[in-house]
Amino acid sequence: MEIKLLTEHYDKKEFRFIEGYKKLGGYETLKKAFSLKPEEIINEVKASGLRGRGGAGFPTGVKWSFLPQNGEKRYLLCNADEGEPGTFKDRLMMERAPHQLIEGMIISAYAINSPKSYIYVRGEYNYPIKVLEKALQEAYDAGYLGKNILGSGFDHDMDIYRGAGAYICGEETGMISSLEGKKGQPKLKPPFPAIKGYLGQPTIVNNVETLAAVKYIIRDGAEAYRKYGTEKSAGTKLFSVSGNVNKPGTYEVPLGYPLMDLINNECGGMKNGAKLKAVIPGGSSAPILTAEEVQKTTMDYECLAQMGSMLGSGAVIVMDDSNCMVDMLKVTLHFYHHESCGQCTPCREGTGWIHKIVSSIVNGEGRLQDIDLLEKIAQQMMGRTICALSDAAAMPTLGFITKFKDEFEFFVREGRSKVKEVRAHA
Amino acid sequence: MPKITLNGKSIEVADGITIIEAYKQLDEPIAHYCWHPGLTIAGVCRLCVVEIEGNPRLQIACNTVVQDGMVVNNNSEKVKTAVKWGLDFHLINHPLDCPICDQAGECELQNQYMEFGKYDPEMAEHKVKKRKVVDLGERIVLDTERCILCSRCVRFTNEVSKTNELGIFNRGDRSEVGTFEDKPLNNKYSVNTVDICPVGALTSKDFRFRQRVWYLKDKPSICTGCSTGCSVNVYYNEEGIFRLKPRFNKDVNGYWMCDEGRDIYKHINKENRMVRGRYKKDGAWCSTLPLETAKKAGEKLRTYSADQIAVLVTGQYTNEELDVFVNYAVNKLGTKNIFHWKNNPDGWNEFDGLLLRGDKNPNSKGLQKVLQKHTVGGEWKDLVNQIDKFKAVVVAGPENLQAYPDLKEKIGTLARLECVVWATADDNIAFEGLMDFTYLIPQKTSVEKSGHFTNYNGLEQKVDVVTTLLSDSLNLEETVELLVGESVDMSQREKEDMHVMKKNYFTTERGRL
Numbered sequence: 001m002e003i004k005l006l007t008e009h010y011d012k013k014e015f016r017f018i019e020g021y022k023k024l025g026g027y028e029t030l031k032k033a034f035s036l037k038p039e040e041i042i043n044e045v046k047a048s049g050l051r052g053r054g055g056a057g058f059p060t061g062v063k064w065s066f067l068p069q070n071g072e073k074r075y076l077l078c079n080a081d082e083g084e085p086g087t088f089k090d091r092l093m094m095e096r097a098p099h100q101l102i103e104g105m106i107i108s109a110y111a112i113n114s115p116k117s118y119i120y121v122r123g124e125y126n127y128p129i130k131v132l133e134k135a136l137q138e139a140y141d142a143g144y145l146g147k148n149i150l151g152s153g154f155d156h157d158m159d160i161y162r163g164a165g166a167y168i169c170g171e172e173t174g175m176i177s178s179l180e181g182k183k184g185q186p187k188l189k190p191p192f193p194a195i196k197g198y199l200g201q202p203t204i205v206n207n208v209e210t211l212a213a214v215k216y217i218i219r220d221g222a223e224a225y226r227k228y229g230t231e232k233s234a235g236t237k238l239f240s241v242s243g244n245v246n247k248p249g250t251y252e253v254p255l256g257y258p259l260m261d262l263i264n265n266e267c268g269g270m271k272n273g274a275k276l277k278a279v280i281p282g283g284s285s286a287p288i289l290t291a292e293e294v295q296k297t298t299m300d301y302e303c304l305a306q307m308g309s310m311l312g313s314g315a316v317i318v319m320d321d322s323n324c325m326v327d328m329l330k331v332t333l334h335f336y337h338h339e340s341c342g343q344c345t346p347c348r349e350g351t352g353w354i355h356k357i358v359s360s361i362v363n364g365e366g367r368l369q370d371i372d373l374l375e376k377i378a379q380q381m382m383g384r385t386i387c388a389l390s391d392a393a394a395m396p397t398l399g400f401i402t403k404f405k406d407e408f409e410f411f412v413r414e415g416r417s418k419v420k421e422v423r424a425h426a
Numbered sequence: 427m428p429k430i431t432l433n434g435k436s437i438e439v440a441d442g443i444t445i446i447e448a449y450k451q452l453d454e455p456i457a458h459y460c461w462h463p464g465l466t467i468a469g470v471c472r473l474c475v476v477e478i479e480g481n482p483r484l485q486i487a488c489n490t491v492v493q494d495g496m497v498v499n500n501n502s503e504k505v506k507t508a509v510k511w512g513l514d515f516h517l518i519n520h521p522l523d524c525p526i527c528d529q530a531g532e533c534e535l536q537n538q539y540m541e542f543g544k545y546d547p548e549m550a551e552h553k554v555k556k557r558k559v560v561d562l563g564e565r566i567v568l569d570t571e572r573c574i575l576c577s578r579c580v581r582f583t584n585e586v587s588k589t590n591e592l593g594i595f596n597r598g599d600r601s602e603v604g605t606f607e608d609k610p611l612n613n614k615y616s617v618n619t620v621d622i623c624p625v626g627a628l629t630s631k632d633f634r635f636r637q638r639v640w641y642l643k644d645k646p647s648i649c650t651g652c653s654t655g656c657s658v659n660v661y662y663n664e665e666g667i668f669r670l671k672p673r674f675n676k677d678v679n680g681y682w683m684c685d686e687g688r689d690i691y692k693h694i695n696k697e698n699r700m701v702r703g704r705y706k707k708d709g710a711w712c713s714t715l716p717l718e719t720a721k722k723a724g725e726k727l728r729t730y731s732a733d734q735i736a737v738l739v740t741g742q743y744t745n746e747e748l749d750v751f752v753n754y755a756v757n758k759l760g761t762k763n764i765f766h767w768k769n770n771p772d773g774w775n776e777f778d779g780l781l782l783r784g785d786k787n788p789n790s791k792g793l794q795k796v797l798q799k800h801t802v803g804g805e806w807k808d809l810v811n812q813i814d815k816f817k818a819v820v821v822a823g824p825e826n827l828q829a830y831p832d833l834k835e836k837i838g839t840l841a842r843l844e845c846v847v848w849a850t851a852d853d854n855i856a857f858e859g860l861m862d863f864t865y866l867i868p869q870k871t872s873v874e875k876s877g878h879f880t881n882y883n884g885l886e887q888k889v890d891v892v893t894t895l896l897s898d899s900l901n902l903e904e905t906v907e908l909l910v911g912e913s914v915d916m917s918q919r920e921k922e923d924m925h926v927m928k929k930n931y932f933t934t935e936r937g938r939l
Contacts, residue, residue: 166597183594188469188489342575342594342601343470349515352599356551373548380511383483384472 002266003228005236006212007252010096016131018138021099027144029219033107034152041111045214047222049234054079054207055283055312057301064112066194067202075203076109076117078211081175083122083167084283085335086315089238090208092250094128098135101208102158104215106144109156112204117158120175123165132160167339171387172205174341185341186387209238229255233300243318244271259297263318274320282312284332285392287399324419325404326411329397330358336393347390350381354397361408364415371408374401428494433501445487445498446474456500457509457538459624460576461488464681465585468577473512476500484508509542518549519599521571529626531639535574554599563610565617565631565685570602573627579603579619586682589613603627614782618682621671633669645892646673648879650742650788650826650872651687654781655881658683660691660873660892667691667873677885684782693826693852696895700853700868707862716868716900717916720908723847723865727818727909732760734817736809740767741787742825744877744889747902748789748796751822754906756800763816764802765809766793769830783882786829788872792880810839818845822902825851825871834859849905868899875901
């Protein structure tokens with residue numbers, strides 16, 4: 001069942017503007033937050049079991065508590081560089097509820113005692129940026145940002161930073177590099193951003209959805225938030241469903257929700273009644289699930305990890321049996337080849353190499369040993385680099401070639417797609 | 427002091443060092459490209475991976491700080507496979523043009539390949555094509571296809587020279603090192619980027635295509651280009667000297683040297699040297715063996731009284747030579763008129779903050795010490811003020827005439843004297859301006875003699891004979907012996923001169939890029 005917690009007022013146009021937002025209970029939670037001590041907020045977030053909604057799923061409260069207690073200036077960065085292919089939930093959240101994000105950010109900034117935050121928005125998001133800019137101005141005018149917010153003595157400034165369209169800038173240290181005006185490429189860890197981040201200061205980077213969820217945790221309390229979801233994956237999650245379903249879109253469901261229910265109930269089932277072939281459950285870097293696996297999949301961090309995939313950013317790509325998996329992998333790898341920042345050798349060279357091999361197969365020039373080679377290369381690309389982009393290219397490669405090996409072998413042998421042949425005869 | 431175990435060997439190391447530094451201390455082999463002890467950590471080549479007990483993921487040794495009790499190895503199958511593949515990733519788009527690459531023989535890709543190579547090429551796709559023979563400025567050529575993007579050169583210009591010319595442009599396997607809008611890389615330390623380039627991507631225009639490195643030998647020496655006295659290795663063979671490279675010395679130059687210093691080998695090579703001794707008689711130059719010239723000069727000098735003789739000396743000789751020479755001037759010639767000739771008295775104390783100094787002599791400090799010992803020593807201007815009272819001058823001239831740009835003007839002044847005895851290693855057209863009773867005595871250069879130089883900081887550094895280029899040239903001590911009429915045994919010299927000098931097309935006719 002769809003649970004409308006974050007998305008409750010998303011279809012009301014007035015929710016996008018400050019008057020309407022306030023009328024619907026907006027900025028009330030901020031007042032409540034200021035009546036609490038920052039540590040109380042952090043503890044509440046910890047108790048809620050909220051995990052990062054950007055992809056890695058790291059417990060948010062724990063991340064916050066990594067900040068050093070040495071009085072250094074801290075920064076809060078909102079990661080709105082939504083770049084994972086298949087994901088479009090942050091865009092919706094910024095377009096429909098900019099104040100919800102701003103409020104969540106002010107609360108979070110108060111909790112970690114940060115005087116300055118940035119929203120790093122993907123460069124192509126022209127409209128969300130416009131909406132956010134207006135909302136930010138409204139928040140300043142209403143005194144929710146600036147000096148001594150609501151008489152609490154807490155000062156906070158917020159800015160929007162527009163990215164230039166690089167996937168890698170969605171990686172938190174890549175984002176920090178970009179924000180610092182450098183080439184957007186991830187930084188070596190350790191030190192982690194919580195110790196040494198933006199401009200060398202302690203920095204917390206959280207996803208749009210994570211920061212917005214903080215508002216609801218403070219509003220209703222950790223207990224209420226935990227009512228949704230599972231023991232280890234608490235709360236609700238926005239899923240961006242795309243592909244061969246009748247009603248693609250963004251749906252908020254509790255974590256642990258069965259994937260088949262999401263497809264059949266929320267998304268209205270497969271388009272044209274076609275047969276489900278596979279689902280990519282967490283954005284293009286998540287290993288693919290076969291139709292069989294999908295049946296027993298619930299959408300939470302644990303189940304998907306157990307299935308050898310991941311929840312990622314919650315981008316569900318549904319494919320029916322008209323999709324050629326070799327072609328699909330080629331498209332995916334083209335993306336990673338294009339987006340690799342080029343720092344670490346295994347990723348820089350590996351993404352190009354596997355993309356070229358799969359392209360060769362699609363061009364009818366494949367060799368049988370190429371399939372094993374792809375597997376070998378992908379394995380050597382995993383866990384070898386500064387950031388996870390290399391893994392993000394390697395994991396789907398391994399998923400595709402192990403689960404749909406016959407399609408790859410057919411393509412190599414015959415020089416054409418197995419699926420297209422099937423369709424031609426049908 | 428954390429105690430750690432590397433490849434089964436226990437070692438106690440300093441707090442806060444990285445695993446790769448511990449490996450280096452233990453002298454255990456560890457593959458790496460991007461790590462360089464003189465630069466910050468990039469962590470991008472991913473070759474220095476190690477297995478740390480209790481950690482399922484391989485870690486890079488360059489960015490992992492040692493902790494007490496750590497058990498680390500880099501010889502397990504897991505690490506070896508990772509390094510093998512790491513190397514393969516470096517090689518798949520590398521042009522493998524070793525036969526025409528200048529780095530061959532000192533290339534880290536080649537070296538690592540011998541150690542870790544996968545040996546069965548699996549790359550069947552087209553390689554990425556990138557820019558080749560990019561003219562990066564006065565001294566450097568870039569081949570972006572050979573580049574493995576270790577970013578050492580970029581970090582060098584950011585952190586050491588602080589000139590920030592280089593950057594990495596584009597992304598992924600299209601990444602290329604370059605300069606913004608192809609502006610030239612013309613800083614005073616640019617060739618260090620060639621030294622630290624682990625492959626043949628950055629090559630020195632001065633050295634490329636001159637010599638295969640396996641035909642070169644190298645010996646340690648000291649750069650004589652200025653008073654910093656950087657530690658260097660001199661690369662040479664029977665055809666002459668081909669290049670200088672910095673040698674690590676934490677007290678003087680660290681890992682680096684300046685571009686200017688790299689050029690000093692040019693005046694050392696035979697083409698620029700005073701090969702035969704020369705003297706001028708009846709308006710014409712006669713040439714003899716160096717020792718004959720010195721003897722003749724000694725005879726002539728003995729015809730003057732002590733107060734008619736001035737002595738001019740430069741800080742381009744070893745402490746030992748200067749001691750003998752000044753002693754000779756004071757006690758044999760009996761003169762107190764000894765003058766210290768400086769290359770650029772106004773900019774004498776200039777320093778660029780890294781290595782280069784205005785005093786272009788390797789041993790000015792040593793000379794000052796010797797002069798103080800005898801309580802003598804004036805400046806050039808003192809000599810000029812009283813020049814009319816002198817009839818003869820003995821000059822221990824600069825070995826590197828390039829460092830004395832006002833040479834011609836100075837020679838013009840000295841030509842007013844009746845007799846000039848000049849010890850010089852290099853030949854120069856300006857010597858033509860000298861008159862009768864001029865004696866030019868060929869000297870050895872710093873790589874042909876042993877002794878000590880005292881640098882700006884008072885640090886005394888030893889130099890040894892690297893090679894002999896001109897076997898019958900003299901050092902200053904020998905010159906003094908001949909000047910006073912003693913004999914010098916030259917019989918050993920023949921043996922040293924075992925190299926029959928071929929005409930060196932490379933060093934004489936340096937072509938353009």
